[in-house]
Amino acid sequence: MTTAVDGAATGVAKKPGFEVRLANFTGPFDLLLGLISKHQLDITEVALATVTDEFIKYIRGLQKLGEEWALDEASEFLVIAATLLDLKAARLLPAGEVEDDEDIALLEARDLLFARLLQYKAFKEVAGLINSTLELEAARYPRQVALEGHFAALLPELVWRHTPEQFAALAQSALKPKDVPATHVGLSHLHGSTVSVKEQAEIIGLKLQQGKPLSFRTLISDAESTLVVVARFLALLELYRDKAVGFDQLQPLGDLTVHWTADTASWSSGNLSEEYEEQP
Amino acid sequence: MSEPVTAPEQTGGDLSKLPGGARAALEAVLMVIDQPATPTELAAGLNLTVDVVEQLLVELQREYNGYTVKAPDTDDDSDAGFGTSPRGFELRSIAGGWRIYSRAEFADLVGSFVLEGQTARLTQAALETLAVIAYRQPVSRARVSAIRGVNVDSVVRTLTQRGLIEESGNDPESGAILYRTTSYFLERMGIGSVAELPQLSPHLPGLEGIEEFYDAGRM
C-alpha cells in the first residue's frame, strides 16, 4: 500500500495540479473517483484506504482557501472521510476474526460506501452520455415562429375580468419568494445518547447537599461516559452561576473541591439555564 | 430566367461540403427565423454574396411553388419525386424581408387547426407571468423564470401572440431579449400607464437577489 501523501507541509505546494482541481469536484464521491483514477487504481478497499489521506487533505485545502462551505455539504464529506479513516485503520491493525458489533458495523459501512460510490460512478457516466446527446441535439433548431398575423387575428377575443387590484394581488403572490422546503438531513450516522445537563445538576446537588465538600474527581467517579463527565462539568458551571456551589482549590493544578452553598430547601434545578437542553 | 446557382464554391467555400450546399444552408436558416430577413442579412450570415442569395431565394420560391429548376448536378432524373407539385409552404418577400409561411391556399385549414383547443381565457401560469412582467418590466425570460421557478418560454410566446407583451430591446449585459407590456394590455386593464398599477408591498424582492440560471458559475 502506498502512502499517498507525506504530510501537509509537502503536499499541497508540490502538486499544483491537484490544487487547481480543488474547487471542481461536485461532491465527495466525485472527489473519491477523481483520486482513485489519479492513482490508476480500481475501486477496491485498497484504493479507498490509499486515497484517505488525500481526501482529508482536500477538505483541509478547502478550509485553507476559506471557501464558503455549506454545512450539509461539509458534513457529507466528513461522514465519508470518517468512514475512510475507519477502513484505513482496520487495514493497519492485524487481521483478525470478525468478533464484535463494531467490526460488523465497519464492514457494513464499507459495503455501503462501495455501493454508493459505484452507484455514483454509474450516474456520472450516464450524465456524460446525456450531456453529449444534449450537445448533439442543440445543433438542431426547432421551427417555432410567431403565428402569422392573419392566424393570430383569428384567436378568440381575450376574456379579461381582472381589476387592477386583483391583478396587483396576483403579482404580489407571484413575486413572493417561494420557500423551498429543506431537504431532510439524515442523522442516522450520529451516535450517542443524549445526556441532560439538568439531570446531572440534580445528581450533583443530591451528592453535595449531604453537607460534605467533594472533589470533582469524586463527583465524576460514577460517570459511565465522557459525555456524562462533560455534562457534570457544565452543570457545575451552571450551579456556580446560580450561586448554589462554591469552589476551593488549595494549590495550582491541585484537586478542586466543591461545596454546597445554596439554601437546600428552596433550590431547584428548574432555575438553571436552558441552553444545553435543546432537543436534537 | 437567370442560371440556377448550384455551385456556390466561389463565395461560400465550406458550404459546398455540406449536404445540399448553399441552397440547403439558406433553407435551414429560413425555416427557423421568426422575423423576415433581408438578402443582405442572409448573405452576411451565410458568407455568400447578396447576388447569390437573391438568386437562391428566387429559385427556392419557385421550387416551393412547384416549378422545378433543373440542377446541373442532378442529372439523374429518373425519379421526379414531388418536385412538380407545390409544397405546403411558400417563401414570401414582404417589405424586403424573406420568410417561410404556410401556403395561402391552406389558410382555412391551418386557421381551424390553430383555433383548435384555443381558449379565450389566460391560464393561471400565463396570468402570473404577465403580472411579473408588468411589475418588473423590462425583463428577460430568464429572470421571469427565476422568479416563477418554472420555464416560461411557451407562456411568453402565448402572451406575445395575444398582444399583451412585446419585445423591448436587449439586456445590455447578457444580450437577452427584454419584454414589456403593450398598450393593448393597458387598454384591457383600463388604465393609462403602468404607473397606474396598484403599488405592491415594499417588502417584495426586486430583481437584484434573483439568481439567473445562466449566470456563470451557478448550478
Add this chain to the structure above:
Amino acid sequence: MSEPVTAPEQTGGDLSKLPGGARAALEAVLMVIDQPATPTELAAGLNLTVDVVEQLLVELQREYNGYTVKAPDTDDDSDAGFGTSPRGFELRSIAGGWRIYSRAEFADLVGSFVLEGQTARLTQAALETLAVIAYRQPVSRARVSAIRGVNVDSVVRTLTQRGLIEESGNDPESGAILYRTTSYFLERMGIGSVAELPQLSPHLPGLEGIEEFYDAGRM
C-alpha cells in the same frame, strides 16, 4: 416501403382539390406549430385518419432527407429538380410529436440567426442531478442528494426553472416533493420517451439491488 399516399380523397375530401393535396396540407400545418404535434392532433385538424397522417409524415421525413418518393401523379419526370439532395431542414418525431428542425449540419450558420437559442450549458452538478432524476423518477430531492452525496436543492431549482424537470406529486410516505423529467427534456434529448435513454445497468456491475443500499443507509 409502403405505397405513397397521394390520393387522400377517401378521407379528406376537399384536400385533394388543393394544390399538393394532403401532403402539402400537412406541411402547411407543420409550418405553424410551435411545439411537437402528435399524429392524432394532426389527423384531427386535417380530417384524415391517423394512419394516413403517419404514412405522410414518414414520407415527408424521407423526402426531406433526400430520398425521393415517386408519386403517381408526377410521371412527368423530365425535371428531376432538387429531389435527390437533402433539404436544409428535417422532420423529426420527438417526445411523441412531430416537428420541423433545421438540419444539424447547419448549426453554426443557423445559430447566428437565432439569437436566443438553447445555448446555456448545464454544469456537471446539474447534469448528474438530471441523470439521477431521469433514471429514478419520480424521486425526491433527498434521494438525489443521497446518491450524489451533496445537497441538490439549488440545482433542482435551476433544472426546474429551465423546464427540464417538474414536480410530480408527493411521496405517499414521507410527503416529500417528487420530481420527474418533462417533455421538454425529451425534446432537448431528441428522444420519444425516457425508455429510450441508454441503459443504466451496464454501468452498475453487480449492483442491481442498489436502491436498497442507499435507502437503508441514508434516510
